[in-house]
Amino acid sequence: MSAITIIGQGPAALLAASFIQEVQQDCVIVADSEGSLPLWSGSFDFHAPSDDISNPWSLLDRQPLMLPAETWAFLWESLVGFERAAGIPVAADIPSHNWWTITCTGKSKSVFVVPQWQYVQKTFLPVWFIGFQGLADSMADFQCHTYQQQTGVDAGFHVLPNPTPWTPSWGPIRWASYMDTDEGLSWLLSEIQKVAPEIPKTWPILLPQVIGRRRAEHNLQALTTALGQMVFEYPLVTPSLGGMRIRDRWVWYLKKQGVPFLTGRAISVEKGWVTLADGRQWHSDHVIVATGGILGGGLEVMVDGRLRDPLRDTVVGRMPPGRAIDLYSWGQPADYGTPEMTACGSQCGGWDPNQDGNGGAMILATVWQSLCRTGIFSNLGSCNSERSVTHVGK
Amino acid sequence: MWENDDACIKCSICISVCPVYGQDLEFPGPKALGPDWFRAYQANPLTVPSEHVDDCTFCQLCEASCPVHVPIAHLIAQHKSLKKKTWRINLRDRILAHPHWVARYPRLANAPNFLVRPLGFGTQSRWPRPQRRVAPLSSSPQADTRQIVGLFVDCYSRGFDQDVLSAAQALLELWGFSVRLLPHASHCCGAAAYAAGQPEEGQRIAHSTYDAMTPGLTDLSQIVTLNATCDSTLREEWPLYWNLSLPVPVLSFSEFALDKAPAWFWDAMHKGMTARQEQGETTSWIHTTCRSRVSRGDGILEQLADKAGLAAIQPLNLACCGAGGSYAFKEEHEKTAHALGAAALEQVTETHDRIIVDSGTCALHLTQITGALAKHPAYWLYQRFLSLTQRSGDIASQEK
Ligand SMILES: Cc1cc2nc3c(=O)[nH]c(=O)nc-3n(C[C@H](O)[C@H](O)[C@H](O)COP(=O)(O)OP(=O)(O)OC[C@H]3O[C@@H](n4cnc5c(N)ncnc54)[C@H](O)[C@@H]3O)c2cc1C
Ligand code: SF4
Ligand code: SF4
Numbered sequence: 001m002s003a004i005t006i007i008g009q010g011p012a013a014l015l016a017a018s019f020i021q022e023v024q025q026d027c028v029i030v031a032d033s034e035g036s037l038p039l040w041s042g043s044f045d046f047h048a049p050s051d052d053i054s055n056p057w058s059l060l061d062r063q064p065l066m067l068p069a070e071t072w073a074f075l076w077e078s079l080v081g082f083e084r085a086a087g088i089p090v091a092a093d094i095p096s097h098n099w100w101t102i103t104c105t106g107k108s109k110s111v112f113v114v115p116q117w118q119y120v121q122k123t124f125l126p127v128w129f130i131g132f133q134g135l136a137d138s139m140a141d142f143q144c145h146t147y148q149q150q151t152g153v154d155a156g157f158h159v160l161p162n163p164t165p166w167t168p169s170w171g172p173i174r175w176a177s178y179m180d181t182d183e184g185l186s187w188l189l190s191e192i193q194k195v196a197p198e199i200p201k202t203w204p205i206l207l208p209q210v211i212g213r214r215r216a217e218h219n220l221q222a223l224t225t226a227l228g229q230m231v232f233e234y235p236l237v238t239p240s241l242g243g244m245r246i247r248d249r250w251v252w253y254l255k256k257q258g259v260p261f262l263t264g265r266a267i268s269v270e271k272g273w274v275t276l277a278d279g280r281q282w283h284s285d286h287v288i289v290a291t292g293g294i295l296g297g298g299l300e301v302m303v304d305g306r307l308r309d310p311l312r313d314t315v316v317g318r319m320p321p322g323r324a325i326d327l328y329s330w331g332q333p334a335d336y337g338t339p340e341m342t343a344c345g346s347q348c349g350g351w352d353p354n355q356d357g358n359g360g361a362m363i364l365a366t367v368w369q370s371l372c373r374t375g376i377f378s379n380l381g382s383c384n385s386e387r388s389v390t391h392v393g394k
Numbered sequence: 395m396w397e398n399d400d401a402c403i404k405c406s407i408c409i410s411v412c413p414v415y416g417q418d419l420e421f422p423g424p425k426a427l428g429p430d431w432f433r434a435y436q437a438n439p440l441t442v443p444s445e446h447v448d449d450c451t452f453c454q455l456c457e458a459s460c461p462v463h464v465p466i467a468h469l470i471a472q473h474k475s476l477k478k479k480t481w482r483i484n485l486r487d488r489i490l491a492h493p494h495w496v497a498r499y500p501r502l503a504n505a506p507n508f509l510v511r512p513l514g515f516g517t518q519s520r521w522p523r524p525q526r527r528v529a530p531l532s533s534s535p536q537a538d539t540r541q542i543v544g545l546f547v548d549c550y551s552r553g554f555d556q557d558v559l560s561a562a563q564a565l566l567e568l569w570g571f572s573v574r575l576l577p578h579a580s581h582c583c584g585a586a587a588y589a590a591g592q593p594e595e596g597q598r599i600a601h602s603t604y605d606a607m608t609p610g611l612t613d614l615s616q617i618v619t620l621n622a623t624c625d626s627t628l629r630e631e632w633p634l635y636w637n638l639s640l641p642v643p644v645l646s647f648s649e650f651a652l653d654k655a656p657a658w659f660w661d662a663m664h665k666g667m668t669a670r671q672e673q674g675e676t677t678s679w680i681h682t683t684c685r686s687r688v689s690r691g692d693g694i695l696e697q698l699a700d701k702a703g704l705a706a707i708q709p710l711n712l713a714c715c716g717a718g719g720s721y722a723f724k725e726e727h728e729k730t731a732h733a734l735g736a737a738a739l740e741q742v743t744e745t746h747d748r749i750i751v752d753s754g755t756c757a758l759h760l761t762q763i764t765g766a767l768a769k770h771p772a773y774w775l776y777q778r779f780l781s782l783t784q785r786s787g788d789i790a791s792q793e794k
Contacts, residue, residue, distance in 0.1 A: 033461045034410075
C-alpha cells in the first residue's frame with residue numbers, strides 16, 4: 001500500500017494529498033463521507049471576519065501555532081498553486097493586504113485567498129446587488145441597506161422574478177443547476193437587461209453565488225461581455241456553491257494525479273496499520289488523521305493521545321509515542337518521537353475556526369506540521385527549525 | 395427502521411453529490427425523498443409519495459456522502475415501494491426487477507420496438523445482444539494454488555457478457571485457481587428489484603439465490619464478482635438489509651486480481667510488446683461505477699490497469715454514467731440517463747480508445763454514448779495477455 005495514508009477527505013486531507021503529490025510521493029485517501037467543503041463559501045479564512053487587516057502578516061502571531069513568516073509565505077503560495085492547478089480561479093499573487101468581500105447580509109468581510117467568481121474590493125465602492133425572488137438567502141434589499149449603512153457608500157438593488165421552471169423547493173444547488181443550462185443563462189441575461197438601464201455603468205453587478213456549478217466562470221464572463229459591465233457573485237450561507245466547486249475540482253485534480261479515494265470507515269489505526277470497518281487492512285509508513293470533527297463524529301484525538309471513534313465510543317488507536325500530550329501542540333515535531341501518525345485539520349486541539357474565523361490558517365498550519373513529521377519536506381529548512389514550532393497556545 | 399434513519403442534520407451535502415439532482419430540474423433530490431419523506435411518513439403514514447421518486451437511480455452516492463450516515467438511498471427505495479403505478483409500468487418494472495428471467499432467455503432483449511414501447515421500455519438506449527457461452531480460453535494453469543474460487547455469474551454476464559465471463563474464468567484458472575460458477579442456473583442478487591423500489595421482492599430473490607448458492611460454498615476460499623452492484627449487494631446489503639450472510643468472503647474481480655494474480659502474470663503483461671503493438675496503444679479510460687465507488691472507492695481500477703501495463707490511464711469524470719442497471723431502459727429515464735453519460739464525451743473523443751468499467755450495463759451504455767468499446771477489466775486483461783503471449787484467438791472474435 002501507499003507510503004502515506006490520509007484518513008478524511010475534507011480540505012485538510014485534500015491539501016495534505018496535494019503536498020504529497022507535489023513531492024512525488026504516493027498517498028491514499030480513505031474517508032467514510034464527504035468532508036465539509038460543500039459548506040464553505042470558498043475563501044480560506046485567516047482571522048475573525050470583522051477585522052480590518054491591512055497587513056496579513058500581522059495575523060500570524062494570532063494563530064495557535066506560530067510559524068515563521070517564510071513558512072506562511074510558502075504555505076500560502078502552495079495553496080494558491082494547488083487551487084490554480086485544480087482549475088479554481090484564484091489570483092496568482094500571495095496577498096499583501098486583505099480584500100473586502102460582501103456577504104449576503106450586506107456586511108463586509110475581510111478575505112485573502114478567494115476564487116475570482118466572488119466579488120472583492122480593496123476599498124468600499126458603489127455596487128449593485130441583485131437578488132432572486134425565489135432564493136431565500138438572497139435578500140438584496142436588506143443587503144443593500146446594510147452595505148450602505150456600514151460603509152457609507154452608495155448602492156442599489158433589484159430583485160428578479162422567478163424563472164418559469166422555478167418551484168418553491170429550489171435551493172441554491174438547484175438554482176446553480178439551472179444556470180448551467182443555456183435556458184438558465186439566457187433567462188438571467190434577459191432579466192438583468194430589463195433593469196440594466198437603471199444600473200450605473202461603472203458599478204459592478206453582484207449576483208447570488210448560484211451562477212452555475214460547472215459553468216460559473218463561463219456564465220459570469222458571458223454576462224460581463226453582454227452587459228458591458230463587471231458581474232460577480234456574493235457568497236450565500238450553506239450549502240455553498242463556492243465550496244462545492246472547489247471540492248469538485250480539487251478532488252478531480254487529485255484523482256487525475258492518481259490519488260486513490262477509498263471509501264470506508266477507519267476503525268483501528270495502530271502502528272501504521274489502518275483497518276476499515278469492511279475488513280480491509282494495510283500498512284503505511286505514516287498515517288495522517290484528517291477526520292474533522294464538526295459533522296458526523298469523525299475520529300477524535302483525546303488529551304491522552306488516544307484516538308476515539310465517537311460513533312462507536314471505542315478507542316481505535318493511539319498517537320505515538322503513547323503518552324499524555326498537550327492537544328495545543330498537535331503535530332509538533334518536538335512532541336513526537338516517531339513519525340507514524342499525525343493529525344491535521346479541525347480536529348486538532350487549540351483551534352476553533354468557527355469562532356476565530358481562521359479555518360484556512362488552521363488547515364495550512366496543521367497540514368504543514370503533519371507533513372513535516374512524515375519527513376517528505378526534509379529538504380525544507382523550516383520543518384526542522386526549532387523556532388518553526390514555537391507554541392503560543394491561547 | 396434502520397440505524398441513523400432519523401439522524402439527518404439537514405446539511406445538504408447529499409444534494410451536492412446527487413447526479414440526478416444536478417441534471418433533472420424536477421427531481422427533488424436525496425434529502426427530500428429520503429430523510430425528509432421518512433420523517434413526514436413517520437408522522438403521517440398517509441403521506442403521498444413523490445411523483446418523482448422513481449427517478450432516483452439508486453446509485454447510493456448520496457448515502458456515501460452523508461456525514462451522519464443516514465441510509466438515504468434505502469429510505470428512498472422504501473419510499474418508491476409506496477408509489478402507485480399503472481398496470482403497464484408495473485408489468486415493465488416487474489420484468490426489469492427480475493433480470494435473471496431475461497438472462498435465461500436473452501433473446502427477449504431483441505424484442506422489436508413496437509412490442510416493447512407500449513410497455514414503457516425505452517427505445518433510445520441500446521439493448522444488449524445475447525452472447526452464447528464461450529468456452530474458457532486459457533491453456534493449462536501455470537500455477538497451482540489448490541484453492542477453489544466461486545465466480546458469481548450475475549444475470550448480465552450470463553446472458554449478454556459471456557466474453558467477460560470466459561475471460562475472468564480463464565484468468566483465474568491461469569493463476570492456478572479452480573473455478574466454480576455460482577449459482578448454477580440464472581439467478582439475481584436482488585439489486586435490480588431493490589433499485590426499482592421492490593425491497594421485499596428483492597429480498598425474496600436474494601434468498602432464493604442464496605439457497606441456490608450455498609450448497610457449493612463450503613470448500614471455497616473466495617467468491618469473486620464481475621459486477622460492482624452485485625458485489626456490494628452480496629457483501630454489504632445481504633447481511634445488512636436481508637439478514638443473509640455468506641460464509642465466504644466476497645471480492646470484486648479487480649481487487650482479487652490485484653491481490654492474488656501471481657508475479658509471473660504481471661511480468662508477462664509488461665514484456666514482449668512489439669513496437670507495432672506499442673504504437674497501437676490507446677488511452678485507457680477508467681469508469682469506476684457509482685456502486686463500486688460507494689462500496690470500495692475510486693482508484694482501484696486505475697491500479698489494476700497500471701499493474702497490467704496498460705498505457706495512458708485516465709479516469710473518467712463521471713459520478714454516475716446513467717445506466718443505473720435497468721434505469722436507462724425505461725422510457726421516462728432515457729433523457730436523464732443519456733445526459734449523465736454524455737459527460738464522458740468531453741473526454742473520450744477517439745472511438746478506438748478503450749473504456750474499463752466494472753459493470754456490464756454501464757459498459758453497454760458508455761459504448762453507445764462514446765462509440766468506444768467499454769468492457770470489464772477481466773476482458774481487457776485477458777485480451778492483453780493473449781496478445782502479449784502470442785496466444786491464438788481473440789475473445790471478441792468468438793462472440794456470437
Ligand atoms: C458550516 C461551516 C462552514 C465553514 N466555512 C469555512 C470557510 O468558508 N472558510 C474557512 O476557512 N473555514 C470554514 N469553516 C471552518 C473549518 O475550516 C472547517 O471546520 C474545516 O473544513 C474542517 O476541515 P477538515 O478537513 O479538518 O475536516 P472535515 O472537512 O470535517 O473532514 C473530515 C473527514 O474525515 C472523515 N472521517 C472522519 N472520521 C473518519 C473515520 N473514522 N474513517 C474514515 N473517515 C473519517 C469524514 O468522512 C470527512 O471526510 C467552516 C466550518 C463549518 C462548520
Ligand atoms: S447528507 Fe445526511 S445529514 Fe446532510 S442533508 Fe443529506 S441526509 Fe441529511
Ligand atoms: S441514490 Fe443516487 S440518484 Fe438516488 S437520490 Fe441518492 S444520489 Fe441521487
